[in-house]
Amino acid sequence: MSPSRRSPAATGNLLYAQSGGVTAVINATAAGVIEAARGKGVKVYAARNGILGALREELIDTSKESAAAIAALRHTPGGAFGSCRYKLKSLQDNRAEYERLIEVFRAHDIRWFLYNGGNDSADTALKLSQIGKALGYDIRCIGVPKTVDNDLAVTDCCPGFGSVAKYTAISTLEASLDVASMADTSTKVFILEVMGRHAGWIAAAAGLAGEGADAPPHLILFPENAFDEAAFLAKVKATVERVGWCTVVASEGVRNAAGQFLAEAGTRDAFGHSQLGGVAPVLAALVKAKLGYKYHWALPDYLQRSARHAASQVDAEQAYAVGKAAVDYALAGMNAVMPVIVRTADAPYRWKIEPAPLAKIANREKKMPKNFISRDGFGITAAARRYLAPLIRGEAPLPYGKDGLPRYVRLKNTAVTKKLMAFGR
Numbered sequence: 001m002s003p004s005r006r007s008p009a010a011t012g013n014l015l016y017a018q019s020g021g022v023t024a025v026i027n028a029t030a031a032g033v034i035e036a037a038r039g040k041g042v043k044v045y046a047a048r049n050g051i052l053g054a055l056r057e058e059l060i061d062t063s064k065e066s067a068a069a070i071a072a073l074r075h076t077p078g079g080a081f082g083s084c085r086y087k088l089k090s091l092q093d094n095r096a097e098y099e100r101l102i103e104v105f106r107a108h109d110i111r112w113f114l115y116n117g118g119n120d121s122a123d124t125a126l127k128l129s130q131i132g133k134a135l136g137y138d139i140r141c142i143g144v145p146k147t148v149d150n151d152l153a154v155t156d157c158c159p160g161f162g163s164v165a166k167y168t169a170i171s172t173l174e175a176s177l178d179v180a181s182m183a184d185t186s187t188k189v190f191i192l193e194v195m196g197r198h199a200g201w202i203a204a205a206a207g208l209a210g211e212g213a214d215a216p217p218h219l220i221l222f223p224e225n226a227f228d229e230a231a232f233l234a235k236v237k238a239t240v241e242r243v244g245w246c247t248v249v250a251s252e253g254v255r256n257a258a259g260q261f262l263a264e265a266g267t268r269d270a271f272g273h274s275q276l277g278g279v280a281p282v283l284a285a286l287v288k289a290k291l292g293y294k295y296h297w298a299l300p301d302y303l304q305r306s307a308r309h310a311a312s313q314v315d316a317e318q319a320y321a322v323g324k325a326a327v328d329y330a331l332a333g334m335n336a337v338m339p340v341i342v343r344t345a346d347a348p349y350r351w352k353i354e355p356a357p358l359a360k361i362a363n364r365e366k367k368m369p370k371n372f373i374s375r376d377g378f379g380i381t382a383a384a385r386r387y388l389a390p391l392i393r394g395e396a397p398l399p400y401g402k403d404g405l406p407r408y409v410r411l412k413n414t415a416v417t418k419k420l421m422a423f424g425r
């Protein structure tokens with residue numbers, strides 16, 4: 001399907017919603033949306049907690065926020081309007097939800113819907129773009145890319161990823177300096193667990209911390225490869241014997257040959273508790289049991305995707321740019337598209353934004369290509385480095401107060417008066 005265009009509605013409001021796991025820069029996208037729409041005289045409503053806010057008619061009037069507050073979104077992590085994990089069923093299975101959304105849109109004269117999320121959200125935006133026509137309501141839907149997992153199809157990279165990649169590379173570098181200092185008499189193995197349930201992009205980014213056999217990370221474990229215990233232990237041992245210490249970066253999505261998440265395979269963590277999540281303690285226990293090395297492990301969890309203090313400038317700029325482009329596309333009458341990032345050069349890195357059909361993005365998952373993972377399965381290749389390196393470049397300015405803390409903004413989030421009965425009553 002190619003991006004469809006319809007004649008733009010003369011007037012109306014724009015609804016913006018955040019969806020799925022939030023990032024250090026998703027609010028930069030919100031700023032891009034709101035500032036671009038304001039510049040064109042269009043009012044932006046935001047849905048409270050993603051699509052749920054639209055279903056519940058819980059809308060926020062962003063025109064009540066000052067220009068300074070909206071500008072401060074550019075450096076504030078988290079989701080300023082709240083997000084949700086909620087996948088709409090298919091049109092056939094739950095048409096009522098789609099009809100409700102159109103009812104809310106109609107009640108508040110919403111003519112443009114911008115959904116900021118990953119592949120599930122692209123699917124929702126696509127479905128809504130189709131049902132508007134069927135129900136005789138002129139609504140244009142634009143998907144806006146976001147996910148730390150970097151697994152959206154078509155776009156070269158996803159806003160949110162560059163910053164988590166930078167945090168991961170920096171943390172790998174810094175923790176490795178620590179373990180190197182301690183290795184003679186104390187810790188020999190450090191294990192960092194990073195996000196990315198099905199794709200190893202974040203784990204791969206740790207590889208930017210160093211290059212060469214002796215530089216950390218010495219092993220990266222990707223969800224794309226089945227975990228090979230014997231090969232893992234052999235490489236950890238060889239590294240400790242050669243270098244004196246070893247840094248391992250593991251994706252939370254590492255699975256065994258049977259396809260089970262390692263942490264769900266009936267294994268026990270370092271405390272003897274059975275693991276329901278957390279691959280790092282499982283690996284640490286294995287290292288201790290089989291090799292006898294002292295270890296430390298870390299699970300940065302939400303720290304990694306909210307670490308605005310270590311955000312990438314490229315990522316922050318791209319996040320803002322996709323928000324602005326989404327407004328341009330919507331107001332130009334486009335429907336069922338997503339602004340995607342197109343890489344036009346590696347060195348110097350250049351990129352541009354283009355519209356791509358949501359149908360090519362919805363429900364697809366982009367994994368690490370085979371030629372990005374080294375032959376032994378534990379590292380990244382030069383091609384991966386070429387791809388990843390530009391995405392973590394530059395630091396994104398962050399104002400700090402006298403108290404030493406970042407000046408993050410908290411919006412007023414003024415509710416729009418409801419006009420409808422509660423959904424489902």
Ligand code: F6P
Pocket residue numbers: 020021022085147148149195196197252305
């Ligand atoms: O949005 C992607 C992601 O950050 C994954 O990498 C991670 O597994 C997941 O979200 C965590 O989701 P939640 O915050 O809903 O627990």
